Amino acid sequence: MKLSIIIPVHNGLQYTRKCLASLSYQISQSEYKGKIILIVVDDGSTDGTADWIRSNYPEVVVLQGDGSLWWSGSINLGVEYTLQSTDADYILWWNNDTISSDDYLENLFEILSQINHNQLVGSKIYRLNEDKVWGMGGKFDPRKGTKYMYGEMQPDDSRFHTPINVDWFPGMGTTIHRKVYTDIGLLDEKKFPQYHGDSDFTYRAAAKGYELRAYPQLKIYNDVSNT
Numbered sequence: 001m002k003l004s005i006i007i008p009v010h011n012g013l014q015y016t017r018k019c020l021a022s023l024s025y026q027i028s029q030s031e032y033k034g035k036i037i038l039i040v041v042d043d044g045s046t047d048g049t050a051d052w053i054r055s056n057y058p059e060v061v062v063l064q065g066d067g068s069l070w071w072s073g074s075i076n077l078g079v080e081y082t083l084q085s086t087d088a089d090y091i092l093w094w095n096n097d098t099i100s101s102d103d104y105l106e107n108l109f110e111i112l113s114q115i116n117h118n119q120l121v122g123s124k125i126y127r128l129n130e131d132k133v134w135g136m137g138g139k140f141d142p143r144k145g146t147k148y149m150y151g152e153m154q155p156d157d158s159r160f161h162t163p164i165n166v167d168w169f170p171g172m173g174t175t176i177h178r179k180v181y182t183d184i185g186l187l188d189e190k191k192f193p194q195y196h197g198d199s200d201f202t203y204r205a206a207a208k209g210y211e212l213r214a215y216p217q218l219k220i221y222n223d224v225s226n227t
Contacts, residue, residue: 001112002035003105003175004088008074009096010043010067013052015223016096020057023094026105036105037086040096041074043067071171072189072197079181089117092175093198099128100173101219108175111215120180120205122214123173124160128221131156137166137214140203147199150214163215167206171198173220176205184208 005023009016020038027033038060042050044067053060063077075093082088090112100123111121125134133156135149147168151160184204187197206212 001090001109002037002086002088003032003090003092003109003112004037004039004078004082004086005092005094006039006041006075006078006082007094007096008041008043008069008071008078009045009049011045011047011049012096013045013047013049016040016049016053019094019096019098020053020060022099023105024057026100026102030105030109032105032109037061037082037088039063039078039081041065041069041078043069043074070189070193071195072187072193075171075197076186076189079186083178083181088178090175090177091181093171093173095172095222097223098172099221099223104218104220107215107217111218112175117177117179118209119211119213120169120177120202121175121218122166122169122212123218123220124214124216125170125172126156126219126221127153128223133160134222134224135170136160136216137164137212138168138170138199140167140199161216163213166212166214167203168199169202169212169214172222173218174198174202180205180210 041063043065122137133151136151140147187201
């Protein structure tokens with residue numbers, strides 16, 4: 001079982017440094033280190049991101065955009081590369097302003113070994129340096145046309161300590177089997193170039209019968225000072 005991690009970036013090298021340091025440390029300590037592919041999609045950065053990554057993390061795959069991809073297009077480019085050029089079974093969406101707990105990848109591989117490709121796996125997201133849940137997947141009310149994050153800005157308590165099924169996932173910490181993309185296609189980068197492409201894609205997957213399940217042991221922390 002192999003995993004591809006896709007990180008879309010546009011400038012923000014200070015966040016990318018921390019992100020890659022965290023992930024690379026986990027990978028180096030993991031028994032799965034030969035089964036993880038890091039892919040950074042650099043969408044037209046002007047701060048030397050691509051050169052810095054190649055100098056400091058030559059094992060990381062860097063894909064170039066011209067600044068027109070935005071988030072959804074960058075994820076799609078990383079997905080297409082994964083499907084065409086690697087044998088990774090699962091694809092994990094990540095952000096460069098995201099840091100995870102030190103046992104994240106170990107916990108993720110344990111979960112993936114126990115499920116089948118019909119389940120999308122989501123994470124428990126916190127605001128960085130705050131003991132508040134930013135979200136643990138989302139719910140959608142089709143009658144009102146409204147969606148919300150489960151646990152948004154709530155104190156972390158027993159309500160968020162067990163896995164739950166949800167209607168959609170955000171872009172941080174969502175893991176999807178490659179077969180899902182061949183079934184429902186890519187993210188809709190035309191209608192949702194920067195926001196909602198993640199929730200739209202995962203909701204479409206749910207509508208086709210895929211299970212969306214968020215796991216509390218998959219802890220990530222988002223630096224909300226970055227956009």
